[in-house]
Amino acid sequence: MPNFTEETISVAGGNLQVYKGGSGDPLLVLHGAGGNAGPRRYAQALAEKFTVYLPSHPGYGKSDRPGWVETMQDLACFYTWYQEQEGLENARAIGFSMGGWLAAEMLSMTGHAFRKVMLVGAAGIKPNDGEITDIFIISPQQVRELVYHDPAQVPEWDELFGSDPTPEQAQQAEGDREMAIRLTWRPYMHNPRLPAKLGRVSIPTHIVWGENDNLVPVECARLYQQALAGSQVTVIPNCGHSPQIEKPDEFVQAALAFL
Amino acid sequence: MDVFYFTEMPYAEFPESEAEKFPSMRLTFPNTYFDADTASGLMNRYLDEYQYAEEMGFDGLMINEHHNTPSCMDVEVNITGGILARITKQARILMLGNMLPTSDNPVRLAEEIALLDVISGGRIISGFVRGIGIESWANNTNPIHNRERFEECHDLVVKTWTTPGPFRWEGNHYHYRAVNPWMLPVQKPHPPVWVPGTGSPETVEWTARRRYTYAAFLTPLEVAKSLFARYREYAAEDGWEPGPEKFAFMICCHVNDTDEKAQESGKAFLWRMNYPLRGPREYWSPPGYTSRAGAQAVAARRPTPLHELSYEELQERYHLVVGSPDTVIKKLRHIRDELGVGSLLLEAQGGRLSHADTMRSIELFGKEVIPALK
Numbered sequence: 001m002p003n004f005t006e007e008t009i010s011v012a013g014g015n016l017q018v019y020k021g022g023s024g025d026p027l028l029v030l031h032g033a034g035g036n037a038g039p040r041r042y043a044q045a046l047a048e049k050f051t052v053y054l055p056s057h058p059g060y061g062k063s064d065r066p067g068w069v070e071t072m073q074d075l076a077c078f079y080t081w082y083q084e085q086e087g088l089e090n091a092r093a094i095g096f097s098m099g100g101w102l103a104a105e106m107l108s109m110t111g112h113a114f115r116k117v118m119l120v121g122a123a124g125i126k127p128n129d130g131e132i133t134d135i136f137i138i139s140p141q142q143v144r145e146l147v148y149h150d151p152a153q154v155p156e157w158d159e160l161f162g163s164d165p166t167p168e169q170a171q172q173a174e175g176d177r178e179m180a181i182r183l184t185w186r187p188y189m190h191n192p193r194l195p196a197k198l199g200r201v202s203i204p205t206h207i208v209w210g211e212n213d214n215l216v217p218v219e220c221a222r223l224y225q226q227a228l229a230g231s232q233v234t235v236i237p238n239c240g241h242s243p244q245i246e247k248p249d250e251f252v253q254a255a256l257a258f259l
Numbered sequence: 260m261d262v263f264y265f266t267e268m269p270y271a272e273f274p275e276s277e278a279e280k281f282p283s284m285r286l287t288f289p290n291t292y293f294d295a296d297t298a299s300g301l302m303n304r305y306l307d308e309y310q311y312a313e314e315m316g317f318d319g320l321m322i323n324e325h326h327n328t329p330s331c332m333d334v335e336v337n338i339t340g341g342i343l344a345r346i347t348k349q350a351r352i353l354m355l356g357n358m359l360p361t362s363d364n365p366v367r368l369a370e371e372i373a374l375l376d377v378i379s380g381g382r383i384i385s386g387f388v389r390g391i392g393i394e395s396w397a398n399n400t401n402p403i404h405n406r407e408r409f410e411e412c413h414d415l416v417v418k419t420w421t422t423p424g425p426f427r428w429e430g431n432h433y434h435y436r437a438v439n440p441w442m443l444p445v446q447k448p449h450p451p452v453w454v455p456g457t458g459s460p461e462t463v464e465w466t467a468r469r470r471y472t473y474a475a476f477l478t479p480l481e482v483a484k485s486l487f488a489r490y491r492e493y494a495a496e497d498g499w500e501p502g503p504e505k506f507a508f509m510i511c512c513h514v515n516d517t518d519e520k521a522q523e524s525g526k527a528f529l530w531r532m533n534y535p536l537r538g539p540r541e542y543w544s545p546p547g548y549t550s551r552a553g554a555q556a557v558a559a560r561r562p563t564p565l566h567e568l569s570y571e572e573l574q575e576r577y578h579l580v581v582g583s584p585d586t587v588i589k590k591l592r593h594i595r596d597e598l599g600v601g602s603l604l605l606e607a608q609g610g611r612l613s614h615a616d617t618m619r620s621i622e623l624f625g626k627e628v629i630p631a632l633k
Binding site for chain 1: 401402403540541542545
């Protein structure tokens with residue numbers, strides 16, 4: 001198992017918490033609205049082949065929020081700044097859920113954001129038929145019930161959810177939720193102009209979705225495919241919104257094959 | 260002491276247990292339970308009752324607004340305020356209040372309140388509120404920005420009233436090229452501003468620093484006392500001493516001919532203390548709506564939610580004062596003497612309290628209770 005370290009670096013005038021581990025070409029992993037769960041099993045596996053960078057977004061975890069980070073586009077600007085500073089331009093990247101939307105915003109801003117990118121259950125594009133589930137109007141417990149298609153098949157369930165959060169963890173989760181609300185309240189979890197702006201993208205893109213995603217409808221995989229020329233799509237059967245946690249082996253296999 | 264009459268203009272004409280089928284009676288409780296003809300009758304009835312309240316001697320008429328809830332049909336205090344401005348003659352009109360954070364147009368708001376002040380001949384008290392968390396959902400305004408929008412909207416409204424136009428405004432949330440409304444308030448420099456609170460320490464300080472009137476809403480007496488004490492401390496820091504006119508207290512209150520009759524008819528208020536106050540935390544206080552320090556302070560101050568209190572407990576704690584004129588006079592004097600407030604805001608119609616009981620109550624307030632409080 002590759003060792004991950006936790007470090008704090010200064011970016012754009014604030015502290016950024018980053019888990020870093022493995023060796024090889026850099027791989028930037030962008031977490032979702034729920035926060036940074038640290039180097040889970042999937043990240044450990046990817047670290048066998050890559051140097052994995054897993055930052056907590058500004059305002060999340062132990063990362064500061066520079067006062068100007070208010071929107072997803074601000075966040076994308078922040079991360080291009082981070083990439084430039086850390087020599088991560090043209091790195092490979094994976095974006096989960098809101099982090100997928102973040103990666104897509106970065107793609108829309110510059111031609112050298114990434115060498116290749118995987119978008120996993122990505123928010124950012126409004127579905128035509130369904131709706132992106134409003135995760136703010138329901139409790140965190142209700143959100144969790146929707147994220148996983150079958151909790152019994154989540155190998156890290158006990159580690160992730162087995163014990164009640166400490167008061168510090170509860171405060172942290174509340175702070176993470178506040179940051180998600182700040183970034184994505186309205187229009188909720190999407191940018192109406194994003195699909196058009198993705199027309200500039202020419203790098204390889206791979207769109208991955210759990211077939212039974214209850215948060216971001218699987219039809220969004222097709223919408224991303226339409227917006228991103230030449231992208232490939234993998235739908236993982238019997239799987240919810242977070243394939244990397246619910247089906248880590250299948251997810252890692254798909255990721256390694258593409259990246 | 261001034262006494263204000265208030266109703267939330269409830270729509271209680273459906274079996275209240277229907278609320279149990281949904282997360283709350285607010286926000287997502289389906290409006291298929293609404294009947295416009297019923298509402299028409301109720302709204303006109305409530306306006307008649309306001310008119311009668313003035314006639315019987317209430318010093319002021321208080322109105323408020325909420326959204327997506329049968330507990331309050333008033334969706335726009337500037338509309339009902341406009342009606343009261345025209346159908347009443349002397350009573351002050353306390354709008355408590357306009358929700359500033361959900362307003363996208365503070366200049367329009369300043370104009371509307373000014374128009375009401377003009378029509379009423381300077382009888383408007385302009386309450387400004389942050390709105391409960393549910394309003395952030397109903398109006399889809401980011402709860403994270405609630406306090407900063409409240410403050411910026413306030414600053415712009417007051418500047419619009421007091422600074423000769425035209426001027427520009429390029430703020431964080433609001434932007435205008437030419438602030439220069441023709442309509443300005445009668446009262447100078449501007450109508451009195453009142454702010455309600457249930458315990459948030461930031462609100463007390465903000466209100467005290469601006470010398471506005473702070474109205475404690477349905478808090479236990481000792482909580483109101485400590486909030487008012489905080490206000491006085493901030494005032495002392497700034498070198499002034501607030502009189503009773505800077506403090507108001509809002510409760511539910513019902514009078515009937517005898518204690519026995521009042522205890523029976525007063526049960527109508529249990530409707531408004533029950534389902535309309537229930538619902539998930541996410542509805543009432545979405546993440547970011549309240550600072551975490553503020554949320555903890557509020558939680559510490561009002562440990563038992565109102566909807567978990569019995570009829571007797573609500574009365575023991577002065578959230579609901581019910582009785583004959585003599586009983587009610589005693590209790591309201593106790594509140595006045597304990598708190599030193601200049602105004603009592605009495606929600607005197609609530610839930611399914613009938614027109615007849617409401618009118619009788621208003622009459623007894625006017626003939627017996629209000630004179631005894633002067």
